[in-house]
Amino acid sequence: MSSLNSTSSVHLRPQLRHFINGEFVASAKTFRNISPVDGKHIADVCEADANNVDAAVKAAQAALHGPWGRMAVSERAAMLHKIADGIQARFDEFVAAEVADTGRPVHQARTLDVARGIANFRTFADLAKTANTDLFQSESADGLGALNYTVRKPLGVVGIISPWNLPLLLFTWKVAPALACGNTVVAKPSEESPSSATLLAEVIRDAGVPPGVFNLIHGFGGNSAGEFLTRHPDIDAITFTGESKTGSTIMKAVADGMKEVSFELGGKNAAVVFADADFDAAVAGVMRSSFTNSGQVCLCSERVYVERSIFDRFVAAMKEKTQALKIGYPAEDNVDMGPLISHGHRDKVLSYYRLAVEEGATVVAGGGIPTFNDERDDGAYVQPTIWTGLPDDARCVTEEIFGPVCHIAPFDREDEVIGRINDSDYGLTCAIWTSDLKRAHRVAPQIEAGLVWVNTWYLRDLRTPFGGVKQSGLGREGGRYSLDFYSEVTNICIKL
Numbered sequence: 001m002s003s004l005n006s007t008s009s010v011h012l013r014p015q016l017r018h019f020i021n022g023e024f025v026a027s028a029k030t031f032r033n034i035s036p037v038d039g040k041h042i043a044d045v046c047e048a049d050a051n052n053v054d055a056a057v058k059a060a061q062a063a064l065h066g067p068w069g070r071m072a073v074s075e076r077a078a079m080l081h082k083i084a085d086g087i088q089a090r091f092d093e094f095v096a097a098e099v100a101d102t103g104r105p106v107h108q109a110r111t112l113d114v115a116r117g118i119a120n121f122r123t124f125a126d127l128a129k130t131a132n133t134d135l136f137q138s139e140s141a142d143g144l145g146a147l148n149y150t151v152r153k154p155l156g157v158v159g160i161i162s163p164w165n166l167p168l169l170l171f172t173w174k175v176a177p178a179l180a181c182g183n184t185v186v187a188k189p190s191e192e193s194p195s196s197a198t199l200l201a202e203v204i205r206d207a208g209v210p211p212g213v214f215n216l217i218h219g220f221g222g223n224s225a226g227e228f229l230t231r232h233p234d235i236d237a238i239t240f241t242g243e244s245k246t247g248s249t250i251m252k253a254v255a256d257g258m259k260e261v262s263f264e265l266g267g268k269n270a271a272v273v274f275a276d277a278d279f280d281a282a283v284a285g286v287m288r289s290s291f292t293n294s295g296q297v298c299l300c301s302e303r304v305y306v307e308r309s310i311f312d313r314f315v316a317a318m319k320e321k322t323q324a325l326k327i328g329y330p331a332e333d334n335v336d337m338g339p340l341i342s343h344g345h346r347d348k349v350l351s352y353y354r355l356a357v358e359e360g361a362t363v364v365a366g367g368g369i370p371t372f373n374d375e376r377d378d379g380a381y382v383q384p385t386i387w388t389g390l391p392d393d394a395r396c397v398t399e400e401i402f403g404p405v406c407h408i409a410p411f412d413r414e415d416e417v418i419g420r421i422n423d424s425d426y427g428l429t430c431a432i433w434t435s436d437l438k439r440a441h442r443v444a445p446q447i448e449a450g451l452v453w454v455n456t457w458y459l460r461d462l463r464t465p466f467g468g469v470k471q472s473g474l475g476r477e478g479g480r481y482s483l484d485f486y487s488e489v490t491n492i493c494i495k496l
């Protein structure tokens, strides 16, 4: 087997441990990390018990009152840049870690996942240095006036729980601003993608971050590390990215302690293509928004609405490009798509492939499992899939599938399609394809979503607010929105 075609050539750690109070710590219970490319066992991962989580929270609490708690913002920012430098210096190892856990194309791990891990630390290091506070010159009854100003302080110990679909990107999207604002953290990556977070712990240690500031625990959700973390009385806030139903469970777990929460949850995003759109750009854009990362991006468009006059032409173009997608090993040249994250997730996606047929879909492309006649047949691959012909209330058109699949439906009027897009329990993103500038500015604000892209998809400026409405999230992160969530503010009024 050439190293190009297997993750086995990647240097993988036999056991992934927790990182608590500046030390790597093992625990008796472990679980297996399985490659989604070929089903092979690639590492054993320690599963944190309640005592491990308690030790991590206590270390984080203590670190708040140590050198970290007394550190100037500029010093903290310099430390975050050192972490970014450390990721840069071990770039290929981080790529290997992401690819080993997820089977994604190497070029994606390089250009998106690891690159954004670095960018997340640098962005919030710089934002923290320029974070402003409020100052008001206030009137008073005696005419002498008063000054009102705010000071920002850390929240305290922040619990971070992240998903498997963009492991390093989403883990650092939370860790970076939390540390930039002077908090200490106890962070749990997904059980499906433990490797890059473990490598990050080494980089954070080597950057000289004081012990206890960053703590890493591995494990699952309910009745495991995730729940032990959310229920811990000394956690001051929880920031979570994952499924909407998990968000609801976590909200119940933290309710008694009145903890602050930031939730980035599921979606059933739409793309809408008007007849006046740049046709080729729209096809390319919807291909990206449907099949990037095997459709395992919360921003992906599983619902596509196309103006009737170009519907048949658009479907035909999408079918041709979808059937031409190269599905393969992570390191293969020009590979477009890897496997799903796990056999369990593949079973979920395949159950929707079957359901779609039962609900009356026309399967335009895909709908099954690719055959490789090699070890990849033991992986978690599915075919990229396109459906048409389903009613708007079909489960495959309303429920998040989180795989490489989209349903394309025709529409006739602008007001009609806006109503259909908004008729969803979710509200994360929408992509609008039109050449009519007035239409873009008219339609975009009417979409019930946190993010709307026009003639593009997943173009990110990290200073902008990121998050969803309805079942897609609570709050916003990004830019000053992260500074606001990861800080407490005190307003001080001085009588003149």
Ligand SMILES: NC(=O)c1ccc[n+]([C@@H]2O[C@H](COP(=O)([O-])OP(=O)(O)OC[C@H]3O[C@@H](n4cnc5c(N)ncnc54)[C@H](O)[C@@H]3O)[C@@H](O)[C@H]2O)c1
Residues within 6 Å of the ligand: 161, 162, 163, 164, 165, 166, 170, 188, 189, 190, 191, 219, 220, 221, 222, 223, 225, 226, 227, 230, 241, 242, 243, 244, 246, 247, 249, 250, 264, 265, 266, 267, 297, 298, 400, 402, 428, 468, 472, 473
């Ligand atoms: N809005 C966003 O920015 C965004 C980004 C990425 C993924 N997502 C969503 O995440 C989902 C896919 O990720 P996933 O399968 O890892 O989600 P998930 O909810 O199953 O798990 C996410 C994380 O939560 C932990 N967890 C699960 N149950 C828990 C509990 N009871 N208490 C504490 N922690 C618990 C898991 O161990 C994991 O680390 C999709 O729905 C996707 O839309 C949203």
Ligand SMILES: O=C/C=C/C=C(\O)C(=O)O
Residues within 6 Å of the ligand: 165, 166, 170, 173, 296, 297, 298, 299, 460, 466
């Ligand atoms: O799968 C969801 C992707 C989320 C992406 C971000 O949070 C980001 O780009 O900052």
